[in-house]
Every structure is written in structure tokens, then in C-alpha cells.
Amino acid sequence: MIExxxxxxxxxxxxxxxxxxxxxxxxxxxxxxxPGIGSLAAISMLLPLTYGLNPVxxxxxxxxxxxxxxxxxxxxxxxLNLPGTPTHAVxxxxxxxxxxKGRAGSAIFIAMFASFVGVSIGIALMATLSxxxxxxxxxxxxxxxFALMLMGLLAASTLTTGSPLKGVTSxxxxxxxxVVGTDVMTGVSRFDFGxxxxxxxxxxxxxxxxxxxxxxxxxxxxKLGEGxxxxxxxxxxxxxxxxxxxxxxxxKPIVRGATIGxxxxxxxxxxxxLAAFMSYAVExxxxxxxERFGKGAMEGVSGPEAANSSAAITAFIPTLTLGxxxxxxxxxxxxxxxxxxxxxxxxxxxxxxxxxxGLIISFWIGNFILLVLNIPLIGMWVKLLQVPYxxxxxxxxxxxxxxxxxxxxxxxxxxxxxxxGIFGFLAxxxxxxxxxxxxxxxxxxxxxxxxxxxxxxxxxxLLVFFKQPLSAVFMSVSLLLLALVAFKRLRKTWAKxxxxxxx
Amino acid sequence: MNKLVQxxxxxxxxxxxxxxxxxxxxxxxxxxxxxxxxxxYFPTLxxxxxxxxxxxxxxxPRGDEVKTQGxxxxxxxxxxxxxxxxxxxxxxxQYGGFAPAIFALILIAAFGDRANSTKTNVMLASAVTIVAxxxxxxxxxxxxxxxxxx
Numbered sequence: 001m002i003e004x005x006x007x008x009x010x011x012x013x014x015x016x017x018x019x020x021x022x023x024x025x026x027x028x029x030x031x032x033x034x035p036g037i038g039s040l041a042a043i044s045m046l047l048p049l050t051y052g053l054n055p056v057x058x059x060x061x062x063x064x065x066x067x068x069x070x071x072x073x074x075x076x077x078x079x080l081n082l083p084g085t086p087t088h089a090v091x092x093x094x095x096x097x098x099x100x101k102g103r104a105g106s107a108i109f110i111a112m113f114a115s116f117v118g119v120s121i122g123i124a125l126m127a128t129l130s131x132x133x134x135x136x137x138x139x140x141x142x143x144x145x146f147a148l149m150l151m152g153l154l155a156a157s158t159l160t161t162g163s164p165l166k167g168v169t170s171x172x173x174x175x176x177x178x179v180v181g182t183d184v185m186t187g188v189s190r191f192d193f194g195x196x197x198x199x200x201x202x203x204x205x206x207x208x209x210x211x212x213x214x215x216x217x218x219x220x221x222x223k224l225g226e227g228x229x230x231x232x233x234x235x236x237x238x239x240x241x242x243x244x245x246x247x248x249x250x251x252k253p254i255v256r257g258a259t260i261g262x263x264x265x266x267x268x269x270x271x272x273x274l275a276a277f278m279s280y281a282v283e284x285x286x287x288x289x290x291e292r293f294g295k296g297a298m299e300g301v302s303g304p305e306a307a308n309s310s311a312a313i314t315a316f317i318p319t320l321t322l323g324x325x326x327x328x329x330x331x332x333x334x335x336x337x338x339x340x341x342x343x344x345x346x347x348x349x350x351x352x353x354x355x356x357x358g359l360i361i362s363f364w365i366g367n368f369i370l371l372v373l374n375i376p377l378i379g380m381w382v383k384l385l386q387v388p389y390x391x392x393x394x395x396x397x398x399x400x401x402x403x404x405x406x407x408x409x410x411x412x413x414x415x416x417x418x419x420x421g422i423f424g425f426l427a428x429x430x431x432x433x434x435x436x437x438x439x440x441x442x443x444x445x446x447x448x449x450x451x452x453x454x455x456x457x458x459x460x461x462l463l464v465f466f467k468q469p470l471s472a473v474f475m476s477v478s479l480l481l482l483a484l485v486a487f488k489r490l491r492k493t494w495a496k497x498x499x500x501x502x503x
Numbered sequence: 504m505n506k507l508v509q510x511x512x513x514x515x516x517x518x519x520x521x522x523x524x525x526x527x528x529x530x531x532x533x534x535x536x537x538x539x540x541x542x543x544y545f546p547t548l549x550x551x552x553x554x555x556x557x558x559x560x561x562x563x564p565r566g567d568e569v570k571t572q573g574x575x576x577x578x579x580x581x582x583x584x585x586x587x588x589x590x591x592x593x594x595x596x597q598y599g600g601f602a603p604a605i606f607a608l609i610l611i612a613a614f615g616d617r618a619n620s621t622k623t624n625v626m627l628a629s630a631v632t633i634v635a636x637x638x639x640x641x642x643x644x645x646x647x648x649x650x651x652x653x
Contacts, residue, residue, distance in 0.1 A: 049643075165556060165559060165560065166514065168556065169518055169553065169556045172549055172552050172553055172556070173521060173553070175549050176521070176525055176546065176549050176550075176553075179545060179546045179549070183532075183542040185542075186533075186541065186542050188532060188533075188542040190529075190532060190542055190546065191528060191546070214585075214589075217585055218581075218582055218585055221581035221582075221584075221585055221615050221616060223578070223581070388618070389616075390613070390616035390618050390619050391613075391619075391623075391627060393585075393612065393615070393616075394588070394608065394609045394612035394613045394615075394627065394628075394631070395609070395631060397585065397588060397589060397608060397609075397612050398592075398605060398608055398609060398631065398635060401589060401592050401608065402635070402639055402645065405596075405645075405647065406639075406643075406645055406646075409646050409647070411593055411596050411597055412593070414589060414592060414593050414596075415589075415590075415593055417589075418586065418589045418590070422586070426517070427517070430513055430514045430517055431511075431514060432514070432517075448545045451545070452540045452544075452545070455537055455538060455540065456538060456539065456540075458538075459538045460536060460537035460538030460539075462537070
């Protein structure tokens with residue numbers, strides 16, 4: 001354990017790795033502050049830039065981008081009441097009233113502090129739990145993998161906001177995107193529409209930037225107004241400090257939030273948004289003065305912020321040790337690893353210990369850098385917040401075009417990204433979320449391969465998925481999730497009185 | 504209003520079209536059996552799942568999750584400019600080079616927002632072109648000729 005952590009420290013402090021982790025964190029922070037760009041868009045756009053790096057530096061940079069955008073997003077959420085990512089949506093509820101009361105500085109500090117503590121707890125958990133999980137993962141056969149992926153996909157699509165039926169549908173559309181390209185088992189090229197670029201499948205960069213970049217621009221362009229700060233008091237480095245007793249007051253919510261976040265982060269599919277909402281609910285319930293919530297309760301910022309940050313870290317556990325990403329960001333991380341020819345899974349800690357432990361240490365360093373960086377730079381972020389979206393979106397389009405082009409030096413990929421982007425925009429207008437689609441796309445080939453392999457070995461007996469205890473548990477949870485969806489839908493039908501339908 | 508109007512027809516149709524496309528498209532690949540699946544088996548299965556879900560959407564009540572995302576009116580300009588800007592990038596990138604392609608993309612896209620004046624757009628496009636050429640062409644050595652003649 002100690003040796004492993006030492007290896008991690010060594011790797012993380014190697015000049016190149018440290019530099020790219022810092023670049024990732026810094027760009028992430030800047031981009032996260034800008035209204036209208038979330039983690040997913042930022043990571044997708046910068047993914048091609050990491051192709052030339054060594055895998056450790058590449059992943060550190062991408063991870064840095066992830067928590068950097070998350071950190072920056074918290075600032076925007078509190079000051080503008082505009083959550084850049086769904087994980088921050090609940091922070092708006094109390095963070096923004098705090099800003100209106102002129103306490104934006106201390107709210108931002110507490111949010112940063114809570115994130116940092118949450119991340120530290122998540123890291124400790126990751127370092128202790130991952131080796132154990134790896135032991136379990138070695139017992140996995142194709143049916144366990146298939147069952148676990150099915151559970152993860154169903155959890156990710158049914159437990160989020162919006163219609164569960166549409167969530168599951170999005171996953172299936174994503175799986176279909178994953179089918180495009182050469183079939184691993186027979187070598188037949190499927191759904192390539194005669195295009196040679198499609199024989200290798202739809203590229204991850206194209207799909208991710210289309211779904212999260214182009215579709216977002218189409219949604220927001222001409223609609224997202226100027227950001228207006230609602231706080232009169234000047235925010236500078238001197239105002240970013242907690243008021244008396246605030247850290248003490250936040251200690252318990254932070255610990256509770258981090259516990260909820262770490263637990264939910266590990267489960268595939270659940271993720272940070274749910275953790276943040278749960279932490280908020282817990283704080284409101286346990287508070288002696290629940291009426292303050294919604295009007296600027298500091299616990300409503302610190303708890304959820306600790307929860308989503310620790311969930312962001314523990315989400316890496318299933319991604320790295322099992323090779324199964326819980327949400328769209330993790331799917332991008334997984335895709336990045338595979339581009340570097342590293343197969344995530346139980347073997348990763350044995351074959352690439354430097355990557356695994358280096359990444360853990362770099363999380364901690366990165367978040368420490370963020371904490372130190374944000375206090376002096378807050379004045380700059382406030383200025384950056386005021387850059388209107390009408391200036392930002394043409395630049396986003398350019399970055400997407402260049403990013404997609406640079407991946408293959410193929411100008412026609414830009415047309416493909418535009419096409420897929422329009423598709424994603426139409427889909428999301430109809431209520432089909434892009435995040436489960438990306439998750440389905442990344443897992444698609446693995447789902448298909450393990451499904452086919454299981455049935456090949458079992459001579460077509462579908463009950464094979466219930467014969468081993470582990471896969472039986474995963475399958476049962478999956479069926480339970482489906483039953484839950486069906487139940488919700490039926491209840492809605494019954495609850496609707498007939499006169500409403502004829503009205 | 505009758506019962507049919509309340510159904511989520513657009514979503515159901517969207518899914519049914521994709522599902523049918525997948526099933527029909529898979530016809531050209533070998534289906535195989537459950538024990539020995541061919542390349543066509545999995546996509547056919549997915550297509551049928553989609554068709555099933557599309558039908559479910561027509562059977563059940565319309566979810567109240569459908570947000571009113573505003574009307575289409577007044578949004579055609581940003582959409583059109585975004586799409587035209589990217590197409591211009593591809594065409595001009597192919598026949599004119601990297602620098603004019605950047606300029607065209609930014610200029611056209613920026614017109615998508617009514618609040619941007621022509622002067623702002625030209626200035627933005629020029630500034631972004633200079634920075635992007637410096638960063639991507641000279642800094643990151645992107646393989647994309649700056650200017651193409653003829």
C-alpha cells in the first residue's frame with residue numbers, strides 16, 4: 001500500500017505528467033467558469049489533443065479537466081444561478097440566495113473547501129477499495145460482465161432525471177451507434193454506408209463532440225442571454241474567506257455529503273447528480289432549521305458539493321478496475337484509455353500500476369492546485385463570467401471542427417460531426433438524453449461481445465446469466481430496475497382520471 | 504382534443520423509424536442462431552427493442568417530462584448560421600485553406616445571434632483567426648494547409 005502510494009507520488013510528480021495535469025486543471029477551471037460549456041463538452045473537445053501524450057499524462061490531463069470544470073462550474077452556479085452541469089443543479093438552490101445576500105465569497109470558499117475534503121475522502125476510499133474490487137473482478141466471466149454492464153446501463157438511464165423509458169431508449173440508440181464498424185467476431189463490416197472511415201466504427205471524438213458540443217450550441221445559441229451578476233458586493237481575493245464559525249458549521253454536512261457521494265459514485269450509473277440531491281435532502285431533513293433551506297443555507301452548498309466531488313472520484317473505481325464506466329464522463333475516460341491501447345479492467349493495477357496510483361495522487365494534487373489557484377484568481381473568474389455566450393459559441397464550433405479534423409486529418413469527419421450533432425439535438429428536444437447514448441455507445445461493443453460469448457459457451461441457453469451467483473445478482477437488480485420503470489408508468493396511467501383525457 | 508393528440512407521437516415516430524432502419528439494415532448480414540450469433544443478430548435485436556419501446560410510448564400516457572423548449576420561430580437564424588458556418592469551414596477548408604476557413608466559420612456562426620453587430624463579428628473572426636493559426640498551425644503543427652491556391 002505504502003509502496004504503491006510512493007510509486008503514485010513519483011509518477012504524478014514526473015515533470016511531464018505534472019505539467020499536463022496542471023494544464024488540464026487550469027483549462028478545466030477556465031472552461032468550467034464560462035457559462036454554457038460543461039465538463040462533457042470540454043473533455044470531448046480536448047480529447048484529440050491528448051492523443052500524442054503518454055497514457056498517464058493524457059489521463060491525468062483529462063481527469064484534471066473533469067474536476068477543473070466541476071470546480072469552475074460551482075463558481076458560475078453560485079454567482080449566476082446557471083448550473084453548467086446537472087451535478088451542480090442543487091447547489092443553485094442555496095448558493096444563489098447566498099450570493100444575493102452578498103455572501104458569494106464565503107459560499108464559493110465553502111464550496112471549494114467542501115469539494116476538496118470530499119475529493120480527499122473519495123481518494124482514500126479509492127486507494128483502499130480498488131485492490132479488493134480487483135480481486136473480485138478476476139472471477140468475472142463473460143456472463144458476469146454482460147450482467148454488470150446491463151445493470152449499469154439500466155441504472156444510468158432510469159435513475160436520472162426525465163422519463164425512464166426515454167432513458168432506456170437512449171441507451172439502445174447508443175448501443176446501435178456502437179454496432180457500426182467491423183464485427184469483432186466475424187470481421188464483417190456493418191452499417192458503414194460505404195464509407196471507409198466508418199469501418200473502424202464511429203469515432204468517439206465525433207460522437208462526443210457532436211452530442212455535447214454541437215447539440216448544446218444548437219440548444220443555446222441566440223437564446224442564452226448575457227450573464228448578469230446578482231451580487232453588488234465586489235468579489236476579490238479578500239472576500240473569498242469563510243465567515244466566523246462557517247467551517248465548523250459545515251464540517252458535519254461535508255462528512256455526510258462525502259459519505260453519500262463516495263457510496264453512490266462507486267455504483268455504476270448512479271453518479272454525482274443523485275448524490276448531490278440526496279445529500280441536500282439529508283441536510284434539510286436533519287437540520288434543526290429546515291426553513292432556512294432555499295433561502296441561503298450554507299449546509300445546502302457544502303453537503304451537495306462534497307457529495308458530487310467525492311462521487312466524481314469514486315466513479316473512477318468501477319471504470320478502472322472493472323472497465324465499466326458509470327456515466328458519460330467516465331465513458332470518455334474509458335474511451336481515452338482504449339485509444340492508448342490500455343484495456344481497463346482487473347489487470348490494470350498489475351500491468352499499469354504507475355497509471356493507477358499516479359492518477360490517484362494526481363487527483364489530490366490537482367484538487368489542491370485548484371484550491372490554491374481559485375482564491376487569488378477569483379477576480380479573473382468574475383470577469384470571465386461576463387463574457388457573453390454569443391461570443392463563446394462560434395469559438396466552440398471552431399474548436400470542435402479543429403478537434404475532429406485533427407483526430408484523423410479528415411475534413412469529412414467535420415460533416416459527420418455536424419450530422420450527428422443535428423441528430424443529437426433533435427433527439428434531446430424530444431427528451432432523449434445524450435449522456436446515456438454515449439454510455440451505450442462506449443459499452444456497446446463490449447456488451448455485444450460478452451453477450452455473444454456467454455451464449456456461445458452455454459449453447460444458446462438464456463438462463464446462463466442466472467446460473468452464477470454474481471451474475472444472478474446483477475441480473476436481478478436489472479430486472480428490479482425494469483420493474484420499477486414499469487410500475488411508475490402503470491401508476492401514472494391509473495392515476496389519470498378519465499375526464500382529464502377527454503377534456 | 505381526443506386521446507390520440509395527447510400521445511407523444513413525434514418521439515414514438517422517431518424511435519420507430521430508427522428501429523425499423525436497424526432491423527431492415529441488418530437484413531444484409533447473417534443472422535445466425537442464439538448459440539452462434541452472426542453479425543446481424545445483435546443489431547436486429549436492438550432494432551426490435553426500439554420498435555417495442557416506440558409502441559410502448561404510444562400505449563402509455565404522455566410523460567409530463569416533456570419540457571416546453573420554446574417555439575421554433577426566431578430560432579431558425581442561430582440554427583441556420585451554425586450549420587452554414589460548419590459547412591463553410593469544410594468547403595473553404597478544402598478549396599481555400601485553414602485560415603480563410605476559420606474566418607468564415609466564426610463570421611457566419613456569429614451572425615446567429617442578433618445581439619452581435621457586423622463590426623463585432625468581423626473583429627471576432629479576425630482575432631480568432633490570428634490566435635487559432637498561431638496556436639494550431641505554428642504551435643501544435645496541425646496538418647492543415649494555411650492557404651490553398653486554385
